[in-house]
Amino acid sequence: MMERLVAMLREGGARRVDELARELDTTPQLVELMLDDLARMGIVRRPDKGCSAGCAGCVGTR
Amino acid sequence: MTTEPPPIAPGPAAERPGGARPILVALAGQPNVGKSTVFNLLTGLDQHVGNWPGKTVERKEGAFTFEGKTYRLVDLPGTYSLTASSPEEVIAREFIIRERPDVVVALVDAAILERSLYLVAELVSLPAPVVVGLNMMDVARQEGMEIEPDVLAAALGLEVVPMTASRHVGVQQLVEAIARAARGDPLPAPRRPEIRADHRQVLTQIEERIAGWVPQPYPQDWVALKLLEGDEQVTLLMKESLPAERWEAVHQILRHHEDALLAVTSGRYEWIGRMIRAAVTRPRSGPIGLTERIDHWATHPLWGLVILAGVLGLTFWLTYTVGTPLLNLLDVYGVQVLAELARAGLAPISPWLAGLVADGVIGGAGFILTFLPILVIFFAVMGVLEDVGYMARAAFVMDGFMHLMGLHGKSFLPLFLGFGCNVPAVLGTRVIESRRARLLTALLAPLVPCTARMTVVAFLAPAFFGRAATLVSWGTVLLSLAVLAASGALIGRALFRGERAAFIMELPLYHLPNPRTIGLLVWQRTTEFVRKAGTVILPVSVVIWALSVLPGGSVESSYLAAFGRWLEPLGRLMGLDWRLIVALVSSFVAKENAIATLGVVLGAGEGSSLAQTLASTYAPASALAFLVVQVLFIPCVATVAALRQEAGWRWMFFSLGFQLSVSLAVGAAVYWAARAVGL
Numbered sequence: 151m152m153e154r155l156v157a158m159l160r161e162g163g164a165r166r167v168d169e170l171a172r173e174l175d176t177t178p179q180l181v182e183l184m185l186d187d188l189a190r191m192g193i194v195r196r197p198d199k200g201c202s203a204g205c206a207g208c209v210g211t212r
Numbered sequence: 213m214t215t216e217p218p219p220i221a222p223g224p225a226a227e228r229p230g231g232a233r234p235i236l237v238a239l240a241g242q243p244n245v246g247k248s249t250v251f252n253l254l255t256g257l258d259q260h261v262g263n264w265p266g267k268t269v270e271r272k273e274g275a276f277t278f279e280g281k282t283y284r285l286v287d288l289p290g291t292y293s294l295t296a297s298s299p300e301e302v303i304a305r306e307f308i309i310r311e312r313p314d315v316v317v318a319l320v321d322a323a324i325l326e327r328s329l330y331l332v333a334e335l336v337s338l339p340a341p342v343v344v345g346l347n348m349m350d351v352a353r354q355e356g357m358e359i360e361p362d363v364l365a366a367a368l369g370l371e372v373v374p375m376t377a378s379r380h381v382g383v384q385q386l387v388e389a390i391a392r393a394a395r396g397d398p399l400p401a402p403r404r405p406e407i408r409a410d411h412r413q414v415l416t417q418i419e420e421r422i423a424g425w426v427p428q429p430y431p432q433d434w435v436a437l438k439l440l441e442g443d444e445q446v447t448l449l450m451k452e453s454l455p456a457e458r459w460e461a462v463h464q465i466l467r468h469h470e471d472a473l474l475a476v477t478s479g480r481y482e483w484i485g486r487m488i489r490a491a492v493t494r495p496r497s498g499p500i501g502l503t504e505r506i507d508h509w510a511t512h513p514l515w516g517l518v519i520l521a522g523v524l525g526l527t528f529w530l531t532y533t534v535g536t537p538l539l540n541l542l543d544v545y546g547v548q549v550l551a552e553l554a555r556a557g558l559a560p561i562s563p564w565l566a567g568l569v570a571d572g573v574i575g576g577a578g579f580i581l582t583f584l585p586i587l588v589i590f591f592a593v594m595g596v597l598e599d600v601g602y603m604a605r606a607a608f609v610m611d612g613f614m615h616l617m618g619l620h621g622k623s624f625l626p627l628f629l630g631f632g633c634n635v636p637a638v639l640g641t642r643v644i645e646s647r648r649a650r651l652l653t654a655l656l657a658p659l660v661p662c663t664a665r666m667t668v669v670a671f672l673a674p675a676f677f678g679r680a681a682t683l684v685s686w687g688t689v690l691l692s693l694a695v696l697a698a699s700g701a702l703i704g705r706a707l708f709r710g711e712r713a714a715f716i717m718e719l720p721l722y723h724l725p726n727p728r729t730i731g732l733l734v735w736q737r738t739t740e741f742v743r744k745a746g747t748v749i750l751p752v753s754v755v756i757w758a759l760s761v762l763p764g765g766s767v768e769s770s771y772l773a774a775f776g777r778w779l780e781p782l783g784r785l786m787g788l789d790w791r792l793i794v795a796l797v798s799s800f801v802a803k804e805n806a807i808a809t810l811g812v813v814l815g816a817g818e819g820s821s822l823a824q825t826l827a828s829t830y831a832p833a834s835a836l837a838f839l840v841v842q843v844l845f846i847p848c849v850a851t852v853a854a855l856r857q858e859a860g861w862r863w864m865f866f867s868l869g870f871q872l873s874v875s876l877a878v879g880a881a882v883y884w885a886a887r888a889v890g891l
Contacts, residue, residue, distance in 0.1 A: 151478065151481050151482045151485050152408075152474060152477060152478035152481050152482075153408065153474070153475075153478055156474075166511070166608075174485075175485075175489065176485045176488065176489070177326060177488060177492075179324070179326045179327070180326040180481065180484065180485060180488065183326055183327060183330070183481070184481055187477055187481075188474075191473060191474060191477075193474065
């Protein structure tokens with residue numbers, strides 16, 4: 151399942167976790183776990199949750 | 213549910229009947245799964261608390277009796293997995309491997325089954341019978357989940373005991389299951405996770421190489437798997453246990469398959485996925501909050517775009533409806549008044565100085581600052597959209613289009629900023645992580661028609677085209693966006709050549725806008741613009757003014773005019789005469805200068821008289837060509853400076869050359885097309 155997840159991500163583009171879960175026929179929780187592991191392995195880079203601060207988190211970083 | 217204590221007698225082993233060796237039971241599970249509760253329920257007061265030898269990790273051991281047999285219970289440290297990365301994990305696995313407990317109880321949290329099962333996936337690869345305690349069934353039920361323990365048991369090939377330890381539910385059944393497992397009734401037949409199919413061969417190869425050399429009591433197949441995972445402890449163990457050539461062979465295989473960890477982990481997740489799919493009949497339903505309901509539409513492939521178009525339209529409408537009157541106010545009562553004051557005041561001293569200050573300095577740079585109202589409003593509206601969380605959805609929806617240019621949805625935000633002003637757009641590319649995407653976005657940002665360019669269009673279109681002005685305006689915007697897309701696709705292909713990073717979109721929850729955050733955002737973006745205006749536009753504005761009055765004092769005979777005349781042959785290709793060329797050149801300082809310069813070279817003041825003069829001087833084809841070239845032309849000096857800052861000299865010059873060529877080419881094409889239809 152993980153390699154299918156990686157393949158889906160390799161296709162590029164913005165994906166939502168619940169969409170990915172639907173396509174993999176599993177739960178969003180499991181997808182999140184796999185993403186965490188993929189991030190730990192360095193295959194995926196999760197932006198440091200900057201978007202939860204609203205876009206203001208990104209502007210003005212010189 | 214049940215409140216009577218289970219018929220288990222906790223107490224020291226020595227008092228128990230029979231001299232049989234006590235049955236060793238290990239209690240495993242992740243932290244906060246209820247192990248302590250279960251441990252205490254089973255062992256009562258008969259507990260010994262100490263440390264694992266040589267470690268600071270707490271060790272709890274106790275005992276209980278059941279049906280005449282004594283059971284020794286050891287509480288393993290809470291862990292999520294059994295890697296070598298923490299002492300707790302190593303302790304847990306070493307205990308199981310070395311002490312060979314008769315039963316391992318895997319306590320699992322029914323409410324977060326995905327997480328809890330990972331440890332079980334690892335436990336079943338160890339040589340000890342596993343009994344699964346499916347704890348926290350009450351929490352799972354509260355969350356609306358329905359789990360079938362029997363189905364899970366069948367899928368796992370293990371005994372599964374549903375429990376709510378906090379209410380003493382299921383503990384009796386757990387003990388019965390432990391007893392059965394210790395008896396070997398039935399014999400354990402767990403379904404183990406399998407390494408991903410494409411790596412099965414590699415696993416076999418490793419197993420063959422290490423066969424016979426794995427030190428006791430480590431299980432061979434487990435060691436092989438851990439080697440593939442890159443487990444540090446096991447790697448060290450085998451490096452020391454294998455003869456040199458054998459280790460070299462194994463090492464080679466491992467080096468050749470550095471992605472084996474992914475294959476092993478993938479196999480475990482596949483296994484977990486199967487368990488979940490089988491046993492969980494109604495998965496937890498997340499809070500269908502406001503966010504999800506809105507997103508159903510906001511990220512919809514069709515409606516999302518419609519909503520986006522609507523939101524963007526609203527943004528522009530607000531900006532121009534509120535901003536334009538303010539702009540005019542500032543211009544008439546601010547800049548012009550100041551300019552007149554300066555002229556009046558300085559003229560007696562030196563007409564030359566008066567001109568410099570009034571026209572060069574105040575007229576030039578001051579005019580830029582009148583744009584502040586429009587920019588502030590635009591940035592404020594965008595700021596609200598960003599803070600509320602909508603911009604993330606906009607990026608998501610635009611992602612598909614961005615891909616046509618080899619970009620991601622994340623580039624949408626800086627590009628959209630370009631509609632306000634190209635300077636923050638270029639500077640805003642900083643948020644993009646990939647260097648190439650950042651570069652491409654910065655190169656494309658100046659192609660976005662900014663308010664300054666649109667002001668020229670807004671002024672000139674009615675002058676030339678009367679009622680068709682709106683059509684012409686929209687046409688030029690769409691044309692420039694088309695050129696943007698085409699340029700993006702072109703340059704993108706040249707720059708990227710197949711490299712395509714994927715990215716995961718985190719859509720934050722919608723929330724009420726925070727005025728302070730938005731204020732900060734607007735302030736940052738506005739000051740970026742003002743700083744650029746001050747440091748760059750001002751001196752260049754003065755220079756251009758100087759060129760337009762030297763050497764003779766009249767525009768017609770100035771250096772600038774001479775320059776324009778020199779370029780006239782080129783300009784004729786697009787139907788532009790030297791005046792239009794000069795206006796174009798002056799727009800390098802600031803786009804709006806085009807209007808002011810036209811006013812100067814045509815000998816008219818701003819206002820309808822200029823419009824009338826323009827209409828009578830130029831054919832519509834030339835006018836159209838001029839508008840198009842103007843919109844696509846090299847960006848103002850402030851943007852160029854920002855570009856140099858973000859992308860370096862080389863790319864800055866590339867951008868200038870590129871935009872120059874594109875604008876002239878498209879301008880010429882438009883001119884001839886217009887001529888062909890009789891304009």
